[in-house]
Each structure stands twice: as C-alpha cells, then as structure tokens.
Amino acid sequence: NAGVTQTPKFQVLKTGQSMTLQCAQDMNHEYMSWYRQDPGMGLRLIHYSVGAGITDQGEVPNGYNVSRSTTEDFPLRLLSAAPSQTSVYFCASSYLQRGGQYNEQFFGPGTRLTVL
C-alpha cells in the first residue's frame, strides 16, 4: 500500500493564480481531511469529508474548495492564491469513528506552497 500520497511536493504560485493540490489514499478510508501548518502554529483543519460526495468546512476554509467524487481522492483547490496561503499542506485519512472509538489518522508527506 502506498498509504496517503500528495502531489506536488513543492509549488510556487503568484498572487491570484489558482491550483489544485492532489491527495489520494489506497486504504479505503472513509474520512479524509486537509490541514495547513504554519510556523509557530498547530495544524489547522481546512476541510474534511466523511465519504464520497460529502464534504464540510473546518476551522480555516476561506479561499479553499474541496470535492470528493471517489473514496480514494480528495483534492484541495486554491481559488485565487494569496501570500497568506503560504504554508505546508497535509492531507490525512482514517476510518470513520464508530462507537466512540477513534481511528488513527494517516498523513501524507505534505505539499510546501509559497505564494509570491
């Protein structure tokens, strides 16, 4: 199993450009999520999904869109990049929590994005 994969690893954008960060997992996990990590900050949830066709906003959703057409893929789209979106982006997946039992989240290797 490849686990959680993310592409690209690095990206430089100019202000106003749009792009899509790709995330895929091959563990048949229902739950997928996107986080951003900034220096001196904890990981902050952007968007998440509990299954194909179902997405919801996290703590910092503005400026980002997501879709979940398949169980495997959960792309994150930056609509009009801004310097404030310079960050490291992590995708994560897990089985759904059932019966109060938390399931470990597996993270992808991250995408380092710089917006000039």
Next chain:
Amino acid sequence: RKEVEQDPGPFNVPEGATVAFNCTYSNSASQSFFWYRQDCRKEPKLLMSVYSSGNEDGRFTAQLNRASQYISLLIRDSKLSDSATYLCVVTLLLYSGAGSYQLTFGKGTKLSVIP
C-alpha cells in the same frame, strides 16, 4: 484560553535523560487524547494514545488527568532518535452518526537529544 496548549520548548536534553512534556486542553467534552510525533519537514505520525488509567509503551509513558484537563508524556532514557516535535492532540466527536470528529492539535514541543 487556547484550546490545546503546549510548552513550545525547545527541550535540549542529554542522551539517557528523562524528559516530560505537558499539555492542557480547554474543552471538558473532549473525548480522546493522543501524542503525535513530527520529524523535521515530515508528516505527523501517531506515537501513542492517552488513557485515563495511564499507559506505557517501552520508554514512553502517557498520562491523562480529566479533572485538571491535562495530558503528559514522559520519555525515559532519551535516544538521539527521539529528537522531534511532539504534538498533543485532542478529539471531540461532532456527529456520532456520521463518525465526524474534530481534532485539535497543539503547536508542539520540540525535543533535541544531545550526544
């Protein structure tokens, strides 16, 4: 008060030392507690869960005090390979039917183990 607070460190300790990290959380309805480890420029990985009764995994011991809303991680006999940032993670179940839950990460505590 921030939701999950950790001492950012850095903690610089010699090999073989014992080091303890603390974490406090503000939401008393939080359900599950974890320590994740993040190596430099890498993704976070689960280190261990934290149970009310306390739990141990080799050189690592985790404790939870729900009354004080406090979590701890103790590392005994530190190794060079323990150098990393340790993230305190707290979960809150949002919708039990959909299995949707919120994870809140602390900012992390950086540990450097020195030869």
